[in-house]
Amino acid sequence: MSANNNIYKPFKARLEKVIEESPLIKTLVMVPETEFSFKTGEFIELTLDGIGEAPFTPSSSPFVKDRFEVTIMKAGYVTGLMHELPVGEVLGVRGPFGRGYPVEEFFGKEVLILGGGCGLAPIRSLLYTLIEYKDKIKKVILAYGSKSPQDCIYKPLFSYLNSIDNFEAHRTVDETTDDWDESVGVATVLLDKVKVDIPNAIAVVCGPPVMMKYGTFKLLDMGFPEKDIYLSMEKNMSCGLGKCGHCMMGEYFVCKDGPVFTYDEIKDLPDIW
Amino acid sequence: MNNLPEPDVLVKHYELTADAWEKAIGTLPGSHTVYAPVKRWGSLDYEPITTENIPAIVYNEPKPVSPLKLFLLPVKENVVLEPDVNKPLVVIGTPSCDLWALDLLDRFYLNSDFIDPYYKLRREKMILIGTACHSLLEHCHCTSYGVNPWPEKNHDILLSQSNGKFFLEVLTEKGEKLLETLKTGLEIPAASNGLPEELIQKRRSVKSQIDQANKKLPNYQETTSAVKNAGEEVWEKYAETCVSCGACATICPTCTCFLLIDRPGFEKVKQMDACQYPGFQRVAGGEDPHRKHHIRFSNRYFCKYVFRPERYDALACTGCGRCIEACIGKINKNEIFMEITR
Numbered sequence: 323m324s325a326n327n328n329i330y331k332p333f334k335a336r337l338e339k340v341i342e343e344s345p346l347i348k349t350l351v352m353v354p355e356t357e358f359s360f361k362t363g364e365f366i367e368l369t370l371d372g373i374g375e376a377p378f379t380p381s382s383s384p385f386v387k388d389r390f391e392v393t394i395m396k397a398g399y400v401t402g403l404m405h406e407l408p409v410g411e412v413l414g415v416r417g418p419f420g421r422g423y424p425v426e427e428f429f430g431k432e433v434l435i436l437g438g439g440c441g442l443a444p445i446r447s448l449l450y451t452l453i454e455y456k457d458k459i460k461k462v463i464l465a466y467g468s469k470s471p472q473d474c475i476y477k478p479l480f481s482y483l484n485s486i487d488n489f490e491a492h493r494t495v496d497e498t499t500d501d502w503d504e505s506v507g508v509a510t511v512l513l514d515k516v517k518v519d520i521p522n523a524i525a526v527v528c529g530p531p532v533m534m535k536y537g538t539f540k541l542l543d544m545g546f547p548e549k550d551i552y553l554s555m556e557k558n559m560s561c562g563l564g565k566c567g568h569c570m571m572g573e574y575f576v577c578k579d580g581p582v583f584t585y586d587e588i589k590d591l592p593d594i595w
Numbered sequence: 596m597n598n599l600p601e602p603d604v605l606v607k608h609y610e611l612t613a614d615a616w617e618k619a620i621g622t623l624p625g626s627h628t629v630y631a632p633v634k635r636w637g638s639l640d641y642e643p644i645t646t647e648n649i650p651a652i653v654y655n656e657p658k659p660v661s662p663l664k665l666f667l668l669p670v671k672e673n674v675v676l677e678p679d680v681n682k683p684l685v686v687i688g689t690p691s692c693d694l695w696a697l698d699l700l701d702r703f704y705l706n707s708d709f710i711d712p713y714y715k716l717r718r719e720k721m722i723l724i725g726t727a728c729h730s731l732l733e734h735c736h737c738t739s740y741g742v743n744p745w746p747e748k749n750h751d752i753l754l755s756q757s758n759g760k761f762f763l764e765v766l767t768e769k770g771e772k773l774l775e776t777l778k779t780g781l782e783i784p785a786a787s788n789g790l791p792e793e794l795i796q797k798r799r800s801v802k803s804q805i806d807q808a809n810k811k812l813p814n815y816q817e818t819t820s821a822v823k824n825a826g827e828e829v830w831e832k833y834a835e836t837c838v839s840c841g842a843c844a845t846i847c848p849t850c851t852c853f854l855l856i857d858r859p860g861f862e863k864v865k866q867m868d869a870c871q872y873p874g875f876q877r878v879a880g881g882e883d884p885h886r887k888h889h890i891r892f893s894n895r896y897f898c899k900y901v902f903r904p905e906r907y908d909a910l911a912c913t914g915c916g917r918c919i920e921a922c923i924g925k926i927n928k929n930e931i932f933m934e935i936t937r
Contacts, residue, residue: 328674328675330675330865334861372860397878398879398880556878557876557878558875558877558878560854563709565711566868567851567870568868570870573902578708593884593890
């Protein structure tokens with residue numbers, strides 16, 4: 323059995339650049355040592371040699387082949403150490419794994435994206451993908467919430483999106499400072515402000531569990547059908563193969579059957595949020 | 596993988612004296628790794644067999660302490676290095692409950708989505724000599740799951756012992772090949788008749804004893820809906836004495852969960868894990884859908900009786916009763932099923 327066909331064995335990637343997005347969130351730009359491509363919404367397992375690995379959905383464009391980015395919130399032991407890595411460090415990568423966003427199904431429709439906190443990472447990859455297909459998408463609306471202005475990540479992204487025809491981006495913060503002139507309140511408040519042709523739209527939600535839950539309920543109240551709400555479920559994905567059991571959500575293995583699910587697929591399962 | 600032969604085509608019967616059988620097994624160590632049930636301090640478990648301890652092998656007694664899965668899914672294994680599997684592995688004395696469990700394990704680890712290379716290699720090298728149970732233990736309840744106490748599938752040779760004689764039924768090509776090795780320097784005559792009537796009667800008798808001992812248990816077909824409809828209070832009540840030790844999952848012939856542990860050099864060690872351990876589903880930041888003990892406790896029942904059977908069309912509980920014997924909280928899953936189907 324060679325290393326090439328052993329799915330448990332990571333390939334190597336070199337850390338090229340670290341971008342500080344917020345006090346708790348950094349983006350690692352990495353150059354893979356072997357050919358690597360992914361579809362938007364699929365995820366990888368990123369390994370710190372001899373220490374541990376953690377799942378991340380790349381936040382970069384799948385159309386960029388020579389490097390990829392992962393945006394990491396300092397939330398535990400491994401992610402804390404990942405924040406301290408020097409440029410040039412070699413990491414391990416397994417994947418890509420799972421089922422990403424079915425972008426072709428969004429063609430001809432409006433796409434309403436609700437994101438919160440570090441949940442904007444997979445969404446940024448999706449947005450880059452939708453930009454590539456902008457002639458096939460009717461409209462893209464991003465509604466993003468963060469705790470405070472300084473917790474808002476990808477700051478240049480919003481003006482860039484607003485400069486593209488049929489793309490609009492809105493931000494809100496839970497707590498404000500004097501120089502903030504955008505919305506205040508949880509992410510769902512933005513949904514009252516946007517104009518969506520719901521029968522011809524789909525919604526995408528990614529963020530912390532509490533935002534996913536109330537964001538989904540709000541979208542249902544607005545009239546989105548359950549099958550048109552796409553959720554990126556981030557659980558404790560470990561093996562990436564649908565085997566180890568750590569990410570089981572009802573009958574599903576989030577790492578293999580997801581991480582992207584429609585709400586109607588998972589609504590009856592216990593403890594999804 | 597289907598080791599089941601076409602009936603009456605491949606099945607060949609052989610009959611040996613005890614002395615000849617022991618000589619035959621004696622041809623294996625060296626070219627094969629051999630394990631068989633041996634009794635120590637009153638408990639029966641698989642032990643490595645050498646030419647020295649062949650007479651200590653126990654035949655036709657109910658299940659060894661260890662489930663068969665441990666030969667395929669070691670407690671710990673480095674899954675980046677080459678697997679340490681060379682010789683064929685012969686396991687003598689596999690009971691029906693463990694053989695049925697292979698249906699699920701094979702569908703889980705050899706499905707078209709992903710074939711686990713380590714499992715596949717071990718499975719291919721494994722030759723199974725099944726034996727019928729000629730008695731039962733306190734918590735044996737295979738028949739309530741539609742599993743008979745004699746090997747019906749996934750074995751290569753069926754071995755039976757009666758009145759100092761050994762009867763072999765060779766069922767697969769792997770079994771045929773092993774028989775050739777067993778015959779080295781030895782005559783193993785084909786039996787003119789099938790299994791002696793006395794052995795058939797013994798099987799029937801054990802089946803009816805297991806049926807009788809478990810007559811209050813619901814039928815397997817009822818378990819899925821019973822678990823789905825059980826109230827939260829049931830899980831809360833039975834989780835009270837659960838100490839989250841994970842023994843039920845470790846000893847279960849069909850539980851498959853594992854943990855990947857990192858080692859220097861980007862190596863990964865795959866280690867047996869259990870959904871009953873606190874923090875099994877916890878993510879960075881502390882969110883844990885199974886934080887509540889009774890939810891974690893109920894997960895094992897949902898997995899065994901709802902998720903796995905629906906997804907893999909195979910039994911995820913074969914009624915071996917090991918989880919009941921292993922539980923230090925004295926939790927008896929059969930009592931739970933009697934309560935939730937009342």
